[in-house]
Amino acid sequence: MNLLRTSENSQPTTAQTGAQSRTPVLLFINGTWRPAAATHTFADINPTTRLPYATVADGDVSDIESAIAAAKVAQPAWEALPPAARSGFFYKAAEIFQSSQEKFVNALVEETGSGLGKAMFECSLIPLALREAAALTTRATGEILPSNIPGKVNTISRTAAGVVGVISPWNFPLYLSLRGFVYALALGNTAVLKPSEDSPVSGGTILAELFEAAGLPSGVFNVVTCSRDKVKAVAAAMINDPRVARISFTGSTAVGREVATTSAAQFKRVVLELGGKNPVVVLDDADVDYAVNVAFFSAFLHQGQICMSADKIIVARNLYDSFVEKLIAKVSMFEPLEPSNPMAVIAPIINDRQLDRIDRLVKSARDAGATIHLGGEKLGPFYRPTVMTGVTRDMDIYHEEIFGPVAFVIPADSEEEAIALANDTVYGLSSSIITGNATRGQILATQIEAGMVHVNDTCVHDEPHCPFGGMKASGWVGKWGASGAIEAFTEQRWISVQTVPRAFPF
Structure with missing residues (x-):
């Protein structure tokens, strides 16, 4: 054929x-x-x-x-x-x-x-x-x-x-x-x-x-x-x-x-x-190592160029420092590679328009006070995988769908604040809740304004026999x-x- x-x-x-x-x-x-x-x-x-x-x-x-x-x-x-x-x-x-x-x-x-x-x-x-x-x-x-x-x-x-x-x-x-x-x-x-x-x-x-x-x-x-x-x-x-x-x-x-x-x-x-601005919510009883793995897959699969990709990672305050440190360590293991390389996780951005848009959002946030811990730059047709903190509501990157290999981490001082941060977007496609208590996660899932909520799993998930779609915008x-x-x-x-x-x- x-x-x-x-x-x-x-x-x-x-x-x-x-x-x-x-x-x-x-x-x-x-x-x-x-x-x-x-x-x-x-x-x-x-x-x-x-x-x-x-x-x-x-x-x-x-x-x-x-x-x-x-x-x-x-x-x-x-x-x-x-x-x-x-x-x-x-x-x-x-x-x-x-x-x-x-x-x-x-x-x-x-x-x-x-x-x-x-x-x-x-x-x-x-x-x-x-x-x-x-x-x-x-x-x-x-x-x-x-x-x-x-x-x-x-x-x-x-x-x-x-x-x-x-x-x-x-x-x-x-x-x-x-x-x-x-x-x-x-x-x-x-x-x-x-x-x-x-x-x-x-x-x-x-x-x-x-x-x-x-x-x-x-x-x-x-x-x-x-x-x-x-x-x-x-x-x-x-x-x-x-x-x-x-x-x-x-x-x-x-x-x-x-x-x-x-x-x-x-x-x-x-x-x-x-579009989507899909959150991963890491609760205070989560396994940090597992949460990092979920967040990495959710944010960086296909260079973040997925409607369900997570670029907003919300982490309970007691786990925040450890999570950021471990996420940076994980992301630093993956440099951009040509997509035909069997080891490629971070591959090229689809075109120069999108590459420039990602860079603009990241640099604008940096100039407004956010911290780039890793990445934050173009490399030919690639964008280096990027981890940021200090992103606030007055920055474009907080609100806009990035569609690139970029994740920013936000601390939350309570369960209520974590849910409020997750819902602080015009979008409502997919989301994740990571917790040591699946029942707790299932209860909180009903409070997230998204068409799909995955407890203890990536927000980049689809099964053909399940109804797929979002809420809001x-x-x-x-x-x-x-x-x-x-x-x-x-x-x-x-x-x-x-x-x-x-x-x-x-």
Whole structure:
């Protein structure tokens, strides 16, 4: 299977050669691979070398409209398939993925700068999500409700929403793109995916090839890639198209707000996973060494470029000095490495815009009085892992999502103060509580304003069968996974049947 398809199938793929593709990676519309309608292309940049990784078709509004048309035509027949038939495609895709996983790992490493360990971790979620989708085909259950009218039977059923438009990010592109549409497909919807311009292959076309190999019917899943210059127009065309029934978006809160506003004007439902300022709360009875390990993983996995990453570590005063000392010692063990290095934990930042933004936030906090104990500087395409203290509410870094390998530690003098600090943010995606008493942690978890609270575990955690999503400025309306996906991607219909003639008053 050629997982990074070009217009000449005999040529080696980018992931296999590590070099720029000589022919463009194509769009996938209605079961066929085609160039962009205007034949434009753009360069997909390797974050480590800052050189082209691939040449990719640069789709425009006409391409997204073609993809939507294909999805609209394919949807009724896809929904009409028996659940066992639909689930078979997901099981087949899982088998193919597991037999070809190395190619997916390589794509993540080369296109997005994922460390080898992070890439393998991300890939471990894919078969789970595919098999969860297969199981979901039979879980959109209905109800039979009583009636106050003699002889009436009320049934409540769920049907597919229709076409789902998906806009996915670059940071966990393979999994987050898949999650954006696979549960919708399982429930009888069709989908059009516009992956990030920073991960058009690992977040887009590689998935099209996977489902093509699994035999998915034409038009059920479509991928349109485009450059940064065209993102706004292409995304707007998708959101505004009346044939699109749902929008599935993962990205920044600022862009998510625009998506929500535009969709709301059309009464179009959306599923949004947005930014986060995710706390790790270390209580006074925690094991410090374990808490440091949890905080390190939560803050520095994939260089902190994860929506669930923790950059705010809140530590009970009695453990604070020991925790800071041990966290600095732990972080100092990990210097930036090229992502293909098996020992790489800190790999490159996705692009120079993000690299400069991280540095600005750190330097601004330092200039305002915060202390940088470690890191705090750029190193080529990398940012040195950074530990800070003395961060206060008047600093931008306290409020903004950093999306980089930076953690700051704040002391708390009481349990109440720790919870207040955790909730002192507009965001509410994920969080962690580390404690020696799991019951205490479970009670406090109900006080944290986040869609997900993990007691004695990292806040970077996802299981495909659990509803994933946030509160406040981190999410809106729907969630992915299990019952959340059913609610998000189906319409509820009430059908009543009057089995005997009804007596009317006039």
